[in-house]
Amino acid sequence: MNLLTGKLGEIAARGKADRIVFISDIVSGTLKDFITFWLSEMGSSEHIIYEPFSYEPLRKAHQLVFGMDGIPSYRLDQADFLVSFGAGFLETWLSNVEYARQFAAFRTPHEKGKNPFFFVGPRMSLTAVNSDQWIATAPGDEYLVAAGMLKFLVDAPLIQNIPSKQRDAVKAFTSGLSMEAITGRTGIPEETLRLMALQFSRAERPLALAEGLSFSIPNATETAVAANLLCSVHPGSRKAIDFQNPSIHGTVDSAARMKEISEKMKHGEVDLLLIYNANPVFSLPSSWDFQKSLKRIPFIVSFSSAMDETTESAHLILPAHTPLESWGDYSPRPGITGILQPVMGPVFDSRHVGDILLAAGKKIKGPNRFPTENFYQILRNSWQVQGEKKAPGTPPEGFWQETLQQGGTWEPESREPAISLPVPSKFSPKPSKVPDLGSKDFHFTAFPTIQYYDGRGANRPWLQEMPDPIAQITWGSWVEIHPLKARELGIQKGDIVVIRSPHGSMEVPAFPLSTVPLNTLAVPIGQGHTHYGRFAVAEYGNPMELLPDRIDKTSKGMFRPAFKVTLEKKERHVPVAHTDGSLFQHDRDIARSISIEEYRQGVADQAEPHLYLPLPEGYDPKKDFYPPHDHVDYRWSMVIDLDRCIGCGACVVACYAENNVAIVGRDQILKGREMSWLRIQRYFDPDWGTARFLPMPCMHCDNAPCESVCPVYAPHHGKEGLNNQVYNRCIGTRFCAQNCPYKVRRFNWFTFTRPEPLNWQLNPDVTVRQKGVMEKCSFCVQRIIEAKLRAKDEGRKVRDGEFTTACAQTCPTEAIVFGNLMDPDSRVSRLIKEHRTYQVLEHLNTKPAVFYLKKLTQEPFKS
Known part of the structure; x- marks a missing residue:
């Protein structure tokens, strides 16, 4: 601390306080205000809010088309037609958990079927596989698809009475683009574009989204403008775009601002750099040479709680509290x-970043300018002042306590947000032409993953162990290449390849998968750390090494030209740790689907499914050798709606956390020894050109095959239908795993330990299993x-919905329902009567207590 205050005093004495720069991730509320105040007291105003994904093209497009600066909140649940031009709103785009919940509401079946959803982009992402149709394009050609739709909407015209200003803006955007050029460049039939535009025009509230990440794809600004123009020509679209409550992502500084600061560093114009929760050395393109810029700074202070690539260059590290140890507040939108409350005391010798700045401020400026004792007091004072405005007449302390108790404050949103209809700017696109490819050339795209985001999740073992939803890969990076192209080049799974761009190169294992077009490569972002922690994977791949250091003049984001890359196979091979047993179902009918037409007919006929219920009425003396079990008051059961499941894997991580499931690491997964109690089975569907997901926990069968083969009765059928595993009885014969047709039992080959302080996160209500013991979902x-x-204390039975399992609690789309099958009014009892209900491998007569609702499918252009 003395070093920091000494440097601050020295810089102030030289009159160079304007050379102090503070870089942080997104901060809001009291902490942001305090950082601004602290910097002003020190004589600086340079607070850079840095996020690798800053959505500059999206923000610029909103300014050009809607006259609004910022990023709105989207209301997917208010739309009835959706087209996404690369926006992965089920993965990492803006507010993915919120949008997943809205998407489930958007896709809820109604009398007309399901609301249509199209995804346009270069990779079959998690969002793409949940669409009715993935329309594959080369990276950077997404805007051409939107332009084709615009031409049909305006030139045909499919929408009548478009205001002349909107019509002129669209014509300015599409001038010079003929339909022949669009279809020739993209390879998408003109009829497909016409039908998409037709459905868009017939919808009451259509919505078009664009990714807006300039580093990920070329022509991001053009794509975002085209998507916004689609919304501008249809008056109903404005009901699903909420500019009254803009996202906090609109407050992030642009890449151009970050580039400006980087240049100042390079030229010796920064004397003190303070970094908090930001890692630009890793997340910026290598061509920026940001690490070299840091070396020109006389003194760098990092408040990071982990030794990341940027902190490694710091002269002084003052580790700040993690969110679990901190007080604070956060406002994602107006x-x-x-309210952020600490759930534990500090694990190490760290402080709240506000307390560090406060102590430095007191020493430099004195207690008159910084009179409070700590940041907690600043937070309380701030909220007491807010209470005078939000709840006049309420005592300030009472308002603070009430806010603390309910976890924050929120105001009800209007059901149908609307934006005014401004005059769009006549934006003439200047796209980066997608280059023609040679025999060994490829298009290239880098994508953030649901596990690692921009790399900040890479040191979390739960996320490393979680399989990628599409590739099912753990503990490493990879490049997706089309299987036909891989076969042509003699590349097999795990072969090390070198990807070279005009700006750099990287090595990464190949993983042939039909998730990219024939001449496109896709690499995930987030791995390839050199400094971060014991669990972060260093080998193979940070795709930022391939990107240029230029800034887009229009959006002020990173300029991502449409360059081509080359691929070279090395004479090395590494095994890829992935957990999928098969790409396809091979007609086993495990993850089932039903067409909208069949669904409507079933509803009309009031058809009920034929099920092998895990209840006495599910037993047939002609088929069942053993008598049914007697269940007392409860028969616990689960229903999983495959139409709501998006395959995100949140339930898998929740199960790890709740049930002390061991992290085994890459080597054990390569041997097939993963320990997850719940897995998401992914099957590609060649007929539909997409994929199906099926969460697979223990079935808790009434006729459980595992129970009859154990020589020591470790698998035990409880009075409430649970297939319990008695750990003290288990001697590890593994007969139960061999006899389980669902393959959901896990064997502890070792006693897996958790290095301190990770052992502190163990759930004290759940036994930690030892070597030689079998375990599974409980x-x-x-x-x-x-x-x-709790119910016993109150003299009653457990109420339906009073509690639920960790997986059901965490699911953002509410695809999992848990309850008592013996309660006829419970949700599970009502859901299993729906004619979509089925049981996996029910012909084996295991009588599973986990039921599934078939996924609903519809022909994308049926209407």
Whole structure:
């Protein structure tokens, strides 16, 4: 601390306080205000809010088309037609958990079927596989698809009475683009574009989204402008775009601003750099030479709680509290503010970043300018002042306590947000031409993953162990290449390849997969750390090494030209740790689907499914050798709606956290020894050109094959239908795993330990298993017991919905429902009567207690 205050005093004495720069990730509320105040007291105003994904093209497009600066909140649940031009809103785009919940509402079946959804982009992402049709393009050609739709909407015209200003803006954008040129460049039939435009025009509230990440694809600004123009020509689209409550992502500084600061560093114009929760050395393109710029700074202070690539260059590290140790507040958009409370004391010798700045401020400027004792007091004072405005008449302390109790404040949103209809700017696109390819050339795209985002999740073992939803790969990076192209080049899974661009190169294992077009390569972002922590994977791949250092003059984001890359196979091979057993179902009908027409007919006929219920009425003396089990009051069961499941894997990570599931690492996964109690099975569907997901926990069968083969009765059928695993009885014969047709039992080959302080996160309600013991999903029996004890104290039975399993609680789309099958009014009892219901491998007569609702499919252009 003395070093920091000494440097601050020295810089102030030289009159160079304007050379102090503070770089942080997104901060809001009290902390942001305090950082601004602290910098002003020190004589600086340079607070750079840095995020690798800053959406400059999206922000510029909103300014050009809607006259609004910022990023709105989108209301997918208000739309009835959706087309996404690369926006992965089910993965990492803006507010993915919120949008996943809205998407589930958007796709809820109604009398006309399901609301249509199209995805346009160079990779079959998690969002793409949840669409009715993935329309594959080369990276940078997405805007051409939108332009084709615009031409049909305006030139045909499919939408009548378009205001002349909007019509002129569209014509300015599409001038010079003939339909022949669009279809010739993209390879998409003209009829497909016409039908997409037709559905867009017939919808009441259509919505077009664009990714807006300039480093990910070329022509991001053109694509975002085209998507916004689609929304501008249809008056109903404005009901799904909420500029009254803009996203906090609109407050992030642009890449141009970051480039300006980087140049100042390079020229010795920064004397003190303070970095908090930001890692630009890793997340910026290598061509920026940001690390070299850092070496020109006399003194760098990092408040990071981990030794990342940027912190490695710091002269002084003052580790700040993690969010679990901190007080604070956060406002993702106007009207919603959450209170951050510490759930534990500091693990190490760290402080709140506000306390560090406060102590430095007191020493430099004295207690008169910084009178509060700590940041917690600053936070309380701030909220007490807010209370005078938000709740006049309420005592300030009372308002603070009430806010603390409910976790924050929020204001109700209007059901149908609307934006005014401004005059769009006549934007003439200047796209980067997608280059023609030679025999060994490829288009290239880099994509953020749901596990690692921009790399900040790479040191979290739960996320490393979680398989990628599409590739099913863990603990490493990879490049996706089309299987036909891989076969042509003699490349097999795990072969090390070198990808070279005009700006750099990288080595990465190949993974042939039909998730990219024939001449496109896709690499995930987030791996390839050189400094971050023991769990971050260093080998193979940070795709930022391939990107240029230029800035787009229009959007002020990174300029990502449409360059081509070359691929060279090396004489090395590494095994790729992935968990999928098969790419396809091979007609086993495990993850089932039903067409909208069949669904409507079933509803009309009031058809009920034929099920092998895990109840006495599910037994047939002609088929069943053993008598049914007697269940007392409860028969716990689960229903999983495959039409709502998006395959995100949140339930898998929640199960790891709740049930102390061991992290085994890459080597054990390569041997097929993963320990996850719940897995998401992904099957590609060649008929539909997409994929199906099926969460697979223990089935808790009433006729469980595992119970009859154990010589020591470790698998035990409880009075409430649970297939319990008695750990003290288990001697590790593994007969139960061999006899389980669902393959959901896991064997502990070792006693897996958790290095301190990770052992602190163990759930004290759940036994930690040892070497030689079999384990599996318990339906979160510890939660069942807790609910029963609470009900017993109150002299009643457990109510439906009073508690649920960790997977059901975490699912953002509410695809999982848990409850008592013996309660005829419970949600599970009602859901299993729907004619979509089925059981996996029901012909084996295991009588599983996990039921599935078939996924609903529809022909994308049926209407």
